[in-house]
Amino acid sequence: MTLRAPLTIGPAPHVHAGTSVAWIMLHVVIALIPACVFAVYLFGLAALLTLLVATLSCLAAERLLQRGSAFTLADGSALVTGLIYGLTLPPALPLWMVAMGGFVAMAIGKTLFGGLGSNAFNPALVGRVFLQAAFPAAMTGAWLAPLTAERFVTLPEATLSGPFLAPASGSYDALTGPTPLGDWKFAGGETSTFDLALGFTSGSLGETSALLLLMGGLYLVWVKAANWRIPTAILLTVAICASLLHGIDPQRYPSASFMLLSGGLMLGAWFMATDPVASPLSAPGCWVYGLVIGLLVVLIRLWSGQPEGVMYAILLGNALSPHIDRWTQPRAYGVTGGGP
Amino acid sequence: MWGRSAFRGGITPATHKAQTQTQRIRQFPFAPLLEVPLLQHAGRPALPVVREGAAVERGAVLGRADGERSVPVHAPAAGRVQRIALMPSVTGAMVPGIYLEPFPGATQEVTSGPACDLATASAEDIINAVQAAGIVGLGGAAFPTHAKLRMPPERRVRLLIINGAECEPWLTTDYRVMLEQPADVVLGVRYLLKATGAEAVVLAVEEDGREAGEAVLAAAPEGLSLKASFLPTRYPQGAEKLLIRALLGVEVPAGGLPIDVGALCINVATAAEIGRLLPLGRGIQERVVTITGPGVLDPGNYRIPIGTPLRFALEQVGTTADVTRVFLGGPMMGQPLASLDVPITKGISGFVAFTSAEYRDAGRVQPCIHCGRCVQACPMTLNPCQLGLLARHGEVETMRRDFHLDACFECGCCAYVCPSHIPLVQEFRAAKAQLRRLAAHAVTEEKS
Numbered sequence: 039m040t041l042r043a044p045l046t047i048g049p050a051p052h053v054h055a056g057t058s059v060a061w062i063m064l065h066v067v068i069a070l071i072p073a074c075v076f077a078v079y080l081f082g083l084a085a086l087l088t089l090l091v092a093t094l095s096c097l098a099a100e101r102l103l104q105r106g107s108a109f110t111l112a113d114g115s116a117l118v119t120g121l122i123y124g125l126t127l128p129p130a131l132p133l134w135m136v137a138m139g140g141f142v143a144m145a146i147g148k149t150l151f152g153g154l155g156s157n158a159f160n161p162a163l164v165g166r167v168f169l170q171a172a173f174p175a176a177m178t179g180a181w182l183a184p185l186t187a188e189r190f191v192t193l194p195e196a197t198l199s200g201p202f203l204a205p206a207s208g209s210y211d212a213l214t215g216p217t218p219l220g221d222w223k224f225a226g227g228e229t230s231t232f233d234l235a236l237g238f239t240s241g242s243l244g245e246t247s248a249l250l251l252l253m254g255g256l257y258l259v260w261v262k263a264a265n266w267r268i269p270t271a272i273l274l275t276v277a278i279c280a281s282l283l284h285g286i287d288p289q290r291y292p293s294a295s296f297m298l299l300s301g302g303l304m305l306g307a308w309f310m311a312t313d314p315v316a317s318p319l320s321a322p323g324c325w326v327y328g329l330v331i332g333l334l335v336v337l338i339r340l341w342s343g344q345p346e347g348v349m350y351a352i353l354l355g356n357a358l359s360p361h362i363d364r365w366t367q368p369r370a371y372g373v374t375g376g377g378p
Numbered sequence: 379m380w381g382r383s384a385f386r387g388g389i390t391p392a393t394h395k396a397q398t399q400t401q402r403i404r405q406f407p408f409a410p411l412l413e414v415p416l417l418q419h420a421g422r423p424a425l426p427v428v429r430e431g432a433a434v435e436r437g438a439v440l441g442r443a444d445g446e447r448s449v450p451v452h453a454p455a456a457g458r459v460q461r462i463a464l465m466p467s468v469t470g471a472m473v474p475g476i477y478l479e480p481f482p483g484a485t486q487e488v489t490s491g492p493a494c495d496l497a498t499a500s501a502e503d504i505i506n507a508v509q510a511a512g513i514v515g516l517g518g519a520a521f522p523t524h525a526k527l528r529m530p531p532e533r534r535v536r537l538l539i540i541n542g543a544e545c546e547p548w549l550t551t552d553y554r555v556m557l558e559q560p561a562d563v564v565l566g567v568r569y570l571l572k573a574t575g576a577e578a579v580v581l582a583v584e585e586d587g588r589e590a591g592e593a594v595l596a597a598a599p600e601g602l603s604l605k606a607s608f609l610p611t612r613y614p615q616g617a618e619k620l621l622i623r624a625l626l627g628v629e630v631p632a633g634g635l636p637i638d639v640g641a642l643c644i645n646v647a648t649a650a651e652i653g654r655l656l657p658l659g660r661g662i663q664e665r666v667v668t669i670t671g672p673g674v675l676d677p678g679n680y681r682i683p684i685g686t687p688l689r690f691a692l693e694q695v696g697t698t699a700d701v702t703r704v705f706l707g708g709p710m711m712g713q714p715l716a717s718l719d720v721p722i723t724k725g726i727s728g729f730v731a732f733t734s735a736e737y738r739d740a741g742r743v744q745p746c747i748h749c750g751r752c753v754q755a756c757p758m759t760l761n762p763c764q765l766g767l768l769a770r771h772g773e774v775e776t777m778r779r780d781f782h783l784d785a786c787f788e789c790g791c792c793a794y795v796c797p798s799h800i801p802l803v804q805e806f807r808a809a810k811a812q813l814r815r816l817a818a819h820a821v822t823e824e825k826s
Contacts, residue, residue, distance in 0.1 A: 046702050047714040049804035051790035052732060053391055053547070057751075057797040059744050113744060155745035155798075265750065314749035319763055321754065363764075370782040371619060371758040372632040 059154070062314075063114030065263035069254035070121050070309065076250050077243035081129040081182050082189025084197050085243050091133045092124030093117065095140030096165075103149040115154050119143060122309055123162035125244025126302065126349070127169070128180035130194040134201040135173055139165040159356045160313045163349055170349070181217055181240045217241040218300045219345040222292055234299035241301070244309075248299040255308025264312040267321060271328020272307040272335070273298060279336040291340060303335060306348035316356040323359075323366035330362075331355040385620040387757040388612045389791050391547050391710070393586060398550040398670050401678035403558055406664075406694065408455045408480040412685035413465050414440060415475040418723035419514040420521045421447035423474050432459045433481075437489035437660055440476050449512045449522050452661030454683035455480035468706055468713055468720045475721075478685065491659035496568060504573040504656070512661045512724070513652060517541065517552075517616075517645035518707055520725030523652075526644070527573045529637055536640030537626060538576035540567060540649050542583040542591060543609060543616035546708025549728040551666045552646050554679045556583075556590035559650045560597035566653030567604060570644060581606040581646070582621050594646075613710060614789040618643045620757055632785055647727070662724055667691075673701035673731035682722050688729065689718040700733045710790040744798040752792035752802065758785045762792035762802050769805040774812045783809060 077085045100116035110116070123143050127136060143165025151157045170177050180196060182189075217240050218229040233239055237247025244251065258264040276297055283291035297303070311317060311331055318327045331351045338347020417423035424441030428434055434453045441451040457480040465475040494507035509524035529535070540563070544552040556563060567579055583591035583606055591606045598604040609615050609624055619630050622641045630636055636643055651662060663684060670677035675696030682691060688704070705712035706729045715729075752762035761781055768777045777783040786806050793802045 044702075045704060045715060045718070046737075047716050048703070049793075049801050049807075050705070050709070050711050050714070050788075051794050051803065052703065052705055052709040052712060052714070052730075052736075053794065054799065055389070055391070055795045057795070058799065059747055059797050062747075062749070062797055153745065155747045314747050317748075319748065319750040319753045319761065324750075368753060368756075368759040368761060370632070370760050370785050371623075372629045372634070372785060373782055374631070 059113045059115065062263045063118045065258060065261050066118045066309065067114065067121060069258045069263075070118075070125070072250040072254055073125060073244050073247060073305070074121065076237060076247045077125065077129070080184045080237065080246060081243065082186070083191075083193055084129045084182060084189070087133060087193070087197060088127055088129060088131060088136055088243060089121070089124040091136045092127065092140050093120035095137040096120030096123060096144050099141045099144035100148075103145060104153060110154060113154060116144065119148070119161045122160075122244075122305075123165045125305055126162060126166045126242055128177065128242050129182045130180040130196050131169075131176055132196050132199045132201075134199070135169060135176060139169040142168040155315055157315050158360075159353055160310050160316050163310060163353055163356075166349060167353065178220075183240055184238055184246070217245070217345070218296075219339065222296070222300075223339075223345040228292060228296055229300070231293075231295045231299060234296065244305040245300075245302045248304045251304035251308060255304070258308065258312070264308065265314070265317070265324050267324035268312050268317060268328045269307040271325050272311060272332045273303075275329050275332025276303065276335055279333065283336075283340070297336070297339070301339070301346045302348040306335075306352050307331075310348075311352050311355060313356075316359055318359050318362045318366065320363070320366050320368050323362045326362050326366060327355055327359060330358060385612075385615070385623055385757050386759060387755050387791065388614060388620075389755055389794055390612055391794065393547045393611070394670075395548065395550050395553070395586065398548075398668050398677050398679055399553055401550075401554070403554050403666055403679045403681050406680050406682040406686065406691070408484060408683055409686045409690040410479070411460070411687075412454055412457070412478040412480060412683060413475055413687060413721040414451060414454060414478055414685035415465060415467055415473045415721060415723055416441045416451055417467070417473040417475075418451065418520060418684070418725065419449055420519065421449075421525075424448060424451045426462050426474070426476060428459050428462075428476070430459055430462055433457070434459060434478070435489040436484065437491075437663055439661065440478075443509060446528075447522060447525060449509055449514055449524070450661060451476075452512055452663050452684075453478060454663040454685050456484045457481050466717065466720050468715060468723070468726070470716065488658075488660055488663065491661075493659040494569075494656040496565070496572065496657070499572070501573045501575065504569050507656050507659075508569075508573070508652060510661070511652070511655045513648060513655070514724050515645055516647040516651060516665060516724060516727065518711075518725050518727055520723070523644065523648055526642065527570070529574075529642075533637050534640060535574045535576040535637070535642045536578065537642075538567075538570060538574060538579040539621055539625060539641060539643045540570075540579065540581045540646050541616055541618070541621060541643050542581055542587060542594075542646035543621060544587060545584060545611075545613045545616040546710055546712075546728075547613070548670050548730050549668045549708050550670075551668045551679055551727045553587050553590045555647050555650050555666055556587070556594050559654065560594045562650040562653035563594050563646060564597045564599070564602065564604065564653065565657070566649035566651070568602065569652050569656055570649060574642060576642065579604055580625060582609060582616075582625060583607070584609055584611045584615055586611045614757055614791070617757065617787060617789060619787075632782065665722070665724060665726070667722060667726060668728035669695050669731075670728065671704075671730035671732055672736060673698045673704075673733045684724060685721045687719060687721055688715065691722065691729075692718060692731065697731055698733060700735075701731045702734045702737065703732045705730055705732075710794070711788060743800055746798055746800060749797060751795040751797065755791040755795045757789060757791060758782075758787070760786055762806075765809075766792075766800055766802050766805055769809045774809045774816070777806075777809050778813055783813070
């Protein structure tokens with residue numbers, strides 16, 4: 039007998055598809071890289087520092103908060119949260135706020151619910167919504183004009199300001215270029231589709247290049263790291279609603295291309311709404327979820343006091359997700375009627 | 379009628395069949411001591427009819443069927459009955475069995491009983507002959523075939539499905555049997571048609587076994603309307619309930635049997651054995667087994683005497699030194715072995731030896747991230763994600779009542795795709811065992 043090693047036993051199946059949580063997260067990071075690089079190119083040092091601090095604060099929070107349990111940084115989920123969180127932020131936000139939001143994202147958005155797999159909401163958005171509520175002025179006024187000549191040399195004054203020492207009021211204005219959605223809502227301007235698609239506009243780090251985000255999203259769907267039904271449902275819903283409304287009153291309602299390419303829709307649809315933990319399980323559930331988020335985006339953008347609604351739309355979608363799951367239970371083979 | 383409609387879900391793992399698909403079936407020698415269990419089927423063990431020390435012919439009856447849910451056991455070799463005792467089986471349970479020492483130089487000659495002639499036999503004769511030959515489902519379930527054929531009088535078989543959809547990766551027994559024994563398969567089909575009065579018969583084969591299916595069709599005589607349905611190569615296409623939906627477009631009701639929708643599934647190797655044994659009046663003494671895997675030096679398809687210890691079988695084909703896991707059946711549903719000192723039985727269609735290399739990347743179990751891959755993969759359209767969550771909270775009753783745990787046949791698709799490497803099938807098996815215990819407990823309570 040050549041057999042020397044003792045036999046091990048383990049439950050069937052004895053083979054595996056080879057995916058892992060870390061594998062999924064790695065692909066999300068890869069898909070985000072072009073948008074991150076573009077944000078740095080557009081806004082310079084401020085963007086680089088914001089992304090770095092956002093990511094590091096999330097990683098540090100995860101390490102600190104999950105101290106008792108196994109080494110959870112290796113699954114990559116904190117890295118993904120950090121990057122996505124960073125991309126939702128305006129480029130000239132004070133870094134201490136960035137760090138604080140990152141900590142809140144991991145502490146309240148994730149750890150408090152029970153860590154990986156248990157969060158009810160997308161943690162990155164929890165961090166962002168915290169900042170929005172705590173520092174509304176900074177969050178809506180920290181826009182930078184893209185491609186300024188000195189963007190790699192100087193930092194906006196706000197970036198390095200000390201905690202709770204907001205820079206003198208008015209200092210933002212010198213830097214600000216209005217975001218396309220804000221411009222449309224408050225000044226009636228409509229940025230050209232070309233600028234929106236390529237991303238040479240003002241806005242949050244990940245709000246700018248719709249094309250790069252779309253490429254990243256398609257990559258995610260192609261490697262099957264994200265459920266294609268969710269972004270498809272969201273974008274279709276927004277496109278159809280916007281086309282209908284624009285057809286009715288082109289003066290009042292922006293075109294479908296503007297709605298699709300502006301703001302955080304691409305980032306939200308491809309990277310945040312697809313967070314598996316906080317989205318429904320079944321295929322029909324994903325369609326319903328996408329439809330709900332799409333409708334909410336249109337509703338908030340067009341009829342609320344806010345220029346952008348992707349963040350709230352996704353958070354509300356997250357909240358509905360367990361209920362959608364319940365309504366869209368798959369019908370088991372051979373079972374007629376009944377169900378939970 | 380027989381479209382190519384597949385089922386929803388399922389997976390397409392690497393099939394690894396090329397290694398053994400081209401290997402002709404080779405005859406195995408007798409081991410020095412054969413361990414022949416009297417229970418190799420689902421049902422009651424056979425009752426021994428020989429005494430310790432007795433000399434038996436090859437093919438002689440060692441144990442007779444104990445009632446309808448039982449089949450006889452035949453001597454796989456001419457030899458001496460050394461001992462009748464409990465012996466370890468592949469599941470780890472001890473079963474009654476007969477230790478048979480083949481005579482030195484025992485030939486492959488076989489004793490024959492009364493033949494069952496297709497032309498003159500009645501349906502009842504054929505069903506009795508199937509039982510007398512000790513025939514059970516050779517696909518793995520080992521359910522006594524005659525019990526399947528003997529159905530209530532109000533039931534009619536609309537479609538007899540000959541299952542050659544060998545969807546488990548690595549295994550090629552059905553493929554080789556169809557290719558090398560097409561005449562046996564066809565004759566078996568004719569016996570089965572006569573026994574059941576089925577209106578139609580179809581041979582179901584996966585696309586990657588097309589040439590084997592065509593070999594069987596070519597062997598069919600004029601007048602036998604045997605058709606073949608080539609289904610997409612997709613695991614678990616060979617599962618009875620999924621075949622029925624693909625071929626008949628209907629679902630077997632939960633808790634029901636295929637016959638409830640007028641279908642009867644017989645494994646192709648079982649049909650071949652019926653065609654091979656019944657005309658000669660013989661019983662099962664051997665079966666075709668695929669022995670393969672990265673840890674096997676001479677992988678192939680072997681005709682192995684029943685009762686051959688697995689250790690002997692692996693010695694014959696040779697193994698590498700780093701074999702760490704051996705399992706019976708394919709890698710998706712295969713039973714892992716804690717010990718090689720167990721015998722080959724009628725239900726074993728193959729065994730696979732994996733080395734440590736196959737487990738190098740085995741991931742650590744992580745929390746469920748709710749990704750829904752298991753929900754997409756479940757061919758029974760269950761919700762493995764929710765079932766797993768409930769299992770980890772001990773909510774077995776909810777699993778059964780609201781999430782149809784009983785419909786799960788443990789194909790393993792959910793665990794295969796799970797990025798968190800959660801052993802879902804294992805959790806479901808544990809939950810089912812718990813439910814059985816609860817049910818047994820409820821019965822005892824009622825009695826007292």
